[in-house]
Amino acid sequence: MLPLQTLRENADTIAIAMDKRGLDARPIISKILDLDLERRNLQARLDQTLAEANTASREIGQLFKAGKAAEANTLKETSSHLKAQSKELQEQLGIAAEGLQEALYLLPNTPNDLVPAGVDEADNEIVYEWGDIPNLDADALPHWELAGKYDLIDFELGVKITGAGFPVYKGQGARLQRALISYFLDRNTEAGYQEIQVPHLVNEASGYGTGQLPDKEGQMYHVQEDNLYLIPTAEVPVTNLFRDVILEKAQLPVRYTAYTPCFRREAGSYGAHVRGLNRLHQFDKVEIVRVETPEHSYAALEEMVNHVKGLLESLNLPYRILRLCGGDLGFTSALTYDFEVYSTAQQRWLEVSSVSNFEAFQANRLKLRFREGSEKPQLAHTLNGSALALPRILAGLLENYQEAGGIRIPEVLVPYTGFNRIS
Template structure:
């Protein structure tokens, strides 16, 4: 979340930048400042009351020492009243601080200056495109038809077991899935990311730390009896490694990668754009997470973009990169680049990765700080990216690599799959 001091010192700038998200945050920002003024006033009054109580306590000791019992008892009565006042003030202060925090949770991150204005994904900017779109033979099929033809993904069986959006991978489909996970992890670790295996459920504090709570409860599966949430991405448990931590400046950069299944309730819509692997409630993803020095985070973001470019080049999939506009930017992000692979059979772009810099927004929630050269605690920057989400990568491979004889496996994956054709 945004820091109160930053809002106080940059009020008009914050309001102006949030308009890039198509949000008029004027009333919320004014309320933040007003609540903070009330909180400060209560804190000042409480501090003065406690100081007076401490002063009288010392005087009481002197009075008893000098035999002034009556005066000491009078002072004790005053300190008793001051303690009651302090208790009341402390309760009001806690209520006001909680009210302020709840309001701050509702204010999204301030967009980076490069984020374009816009209301929806139609206003996103294409900044890069690479790869040749293959010319498919007549009668080319979308991936859900190919999956059925070659018996590699069973959507009906998944629906029988659980429901729509929970596919079952079979035979060479399961092998391809496993190969991609291993390949992505190998590429990430070769690039300096340390691999982790993490829990697939998180507690409430972790959800608040990375921004999934309180605004995204409806998108996560909740295990009510234990008050835990199934993770929407490995970003959440991995970033929470550093909650309530003060790290050394020499520790930067901290680079992590993890494979997990991901669970998202997502409101269901209908049509070809959500058929097959296009939108799922459970899917596999390999994530990269970085904790960076504030002065290095945008250089790191560029490096993450280049890293994912190299993976897609090796897979030889046509792709493009979009800079998300304010209206399409996620709640916690300051700047996000989306990668999309072209689905030749569907004749449309499919999102396969988002790479984001959250600046201090998550770190402030997490209380993730480092000690600078002056010994001062400073908020770090956090970043994350999909490297990569598997369903639409598989959709792209099935559709773009299909031939009349079967589906070719990208050359870089053959050593992982153990076969070069699905037929």
């Protein structure tokens, strides 16, 4: 969430920037500032009342010692009134603080100046394209048919076990899936990211910390009895490692990579565009997460974008990079670049990665700060990116590498798969 001090000092500028999202943020900003003023006034009244109560307590003792019992008893009545008043003020302050927090949770991050104005994905900017789209035979198949033909993925068996969107990977399909995970993790660690394994369920505080709650509550699987959530991405548990942490500046940057399954309800997703691996409720993803100083976070974002470029180019998959417009920008993001791979058999682009800078938005929720020596701690910046999400990468590989009688395996994956062809 946005720091209160930032909102107080830059309310008009932030409201104008939010217009890029297609959001008139002025009413919610006004409400936040009103609640903040109310909270501060209540706090000032409470502090004054407590100070008067403390002064009265000291004077009562002195009056009794001086033998002035009547005056002391009169002051005791005043003291009792002050204590009752302070209790009432504390209750009012608690309600005001809770209302302020809830209002702050409703305000998204301020878009960076580079974010284009726009309503939806049609307004995203293409900033980079790479690779040649292969010419496939006229009888080329989409990945879901290839998966059945070569017994790689059983979608119907997943429906039997769980439901739609939970595929079963088999034989060479399972080996290829594992190979991609290992390959991405190895490339990430070679680039300086420390591998880490994290829980696949998180508590409510973790969901609020990275901004999935309350924004995406309906998209997360919830274990009600334990009030735990299945993670939609490794970003959530990895970033929450630093909740309520003050790092020394010398410890930055922090760079982590993690493989996890991801779980998303994806309510309302229907149609041909979500067939096969295009849209799943459970899928595998390798993530990269960084914690940076504010002055280096955008250089770090560029480094992350270049790293994901390298992964896709090593697989020789044609791709493009989009700078998301305000209307397509995630709730917590200040700037996001989406990577899309071209699916030749489907003749459409498939998103395989989002790389985002959240600036201090998540850090403020997490109370993630850093300091240098005796200086006052300040909020860090957090970033994350998919490196990479597997389903659509696998779809792109199967479709773009198909040929007569089989599917070739990219050369860089052969040491991981143990085979160079699916047939």
